[in-house]
Amino acid sequence: MNAKDENLLIRQFKAGDLSIFEILIKKYQDRIYNLCRYLLGHPQDAEDAAQNVFLKAYRNLKHFKPESSLYTWLYRIAVNTCLDHKRKLRPEPLKDESLVEALPSAEPSPEQHYQSKEIGRAIQTALDQLPGDSRAVIVLREIEGLSYEEMAEVLHTSVGTIKSRLSRTREELRRLLPGK
Amino acid sequence: MECAQVKQMISRYVDQDLDPQEERTFEHHLRACPGCQEAMEGQMAIHHLLGSAEKFEAPLGFATRVMARIEEKERRPSFWSFFTLQPAFLRAVEVAFALVIMFIGMVSGNLLVTGKTPERPVTVQESFSLDLFQATPPDSIGGIYVSLAGGNHER
Numbered sequence: 065m066n067a068k069d070e071n072l073l074i075r076q077f078k079a080g081d082l083s084i085f086e087i088l089i090k091k092y093q094d095r096i097y098n099l100c101r102y103l104l105g106h107p108q109d110a111e112d113a114a115q116n117v118f119l120k121a122y123r124n125l126k127h128f129k130p131e132s133s134l135y136t137w138l139y140r141i142a143v144n145t146c147l148d149h150k151r152k153l154r155p156e157p158l159k160d161e162s163l164v165e166a167l168p169s170a171e172p173s174p175e176q177h178y179q180s181k182e183i184g185r186a187i188q189t190a191l192d193q194l195p196g197d198s199r200a201v202i203v204l205r206e207i208e209g210l211s212y213e214e215m216a217e218v219l220h221t222s223v224g225t226i227k228s229r230l231s232r233t234r235e236e237l238r239r240l241l242p243g244k
Numbered sequence: 245m246e247c248a249q250v251k252q253m254i255s256r257y258v259d260q261d262l263d264p265q266e267e268r269t270f271e272h273h274l275r276a277c278p279g280c281q282e283a284m285e286g287q288m289a290i291h292h293l294l295g296s297a298e299k300f301e302a303p304l305g306f307a308t309r310v311m312a313r314i315e316e317k318e319r320r321p322s323f324w325s326f327f328t329l330q331p332a333f334l335r336a337v338e339v340a341f342a343l344v345i346m347f348i349g350m351v352s353g354n355l356l357v358t359g360k361t362p363e364r365p366v367t368v369q370e371s372f373s374l375d376l377f378q379a380t381p382p383d384s385i386g387g388i389y390v391s392l393a394g395g396n397h398e399r
Binding site: 086089093094096111114115205207227228234237238241 | 290297
């Protein structure tokens with residue numbers, strides 16, 4: 065589905081065909097869920113947040129302006145939803161030891177799947193220790209692969225701010241992931 | 245180039261955002277500075293680590309569950325919309341408002357007729373009586389207008 069098809073769907077939705085929305089969910093559900101998963105860290109929290117993202121999108125799609133792209137608009141809702149969700153949760157205690165243990169050794173391991181899980185856990189533990197805004201910046205760039213311009217649109221800030229925030233966050237992650 | 249300047253460029257170098265001139269200066273500094281070299285390698289490693297992180301897919305039935313929640317919300321009106329959208333409720337509010345206005349009118353009219361609160365309590369039946377009614381009491385705006393206009397006024 066290209067941007068033209070997508071704009072047509074949005075026009076149909078605004079004209080009253082609300083069932084169109086399910087097509088849009090299916091197109092973006094994996095990206096939104098993945099973003100929520102890394103911003104929140106827990107599968108159930110991520111599903112709840114992702115569902116809320118689409119509920120908010122459903123209520124506000126009639127106000128969506130086609131000159132901006134739908135996925136950056138959805139990403140913005142997702143980041144705000146997850147940061148709000150995270151603020152309501154009690155912060156978990158910081159455990160640097162578990163982070164070090166979770167990091168894979170430099171030697172190749174025969175248990176590739178297990179190692180991949182361990183890497184994932186190490187990444188998530190490090191991400192959880194970042195402030196919400198920094199976590200959003202690094203996930204949008206490194207995991208979702210957004211450009212500086214797209215990130216600026218999602219986070220409603222300038223490209224310059226994105227670059228400096230990304231630089232600070234990468235340095236912070238280097239400190240949080242020993243051996244990097 | 246100072247290390248502080250170079251460290252601010254590392255992140256952009258990782259993203260391949262430096263222009264050719266900046267990149268040459270940056271790499272020249274790195275060859276002579278183990279500290280900045282280490283910082284760059286660390287950020288590059290994190291970039292590759294996060295880039296290879298698992299991509300999670302939405303759980304099975306996700307879209308169906310979202311649509312079910314939407315339909316549920318569409319079917320179930322909110323607490324306030326129940327009151328504001330019910331014609332019977334609107335009629336009741338109108339009638340109650342009219343009764344309040346009538347009551348205020350009767351009490352204030354009675355005060356204008358006598359100029360003070362009645363010495364004895366006026367019953368509800370008496371208050372509805374037209375015997376006590378004066379369209380333009382003398383101390384009302386209407387009464388003053390009638391007297392200025394030279395009309396007859398009987399108290």
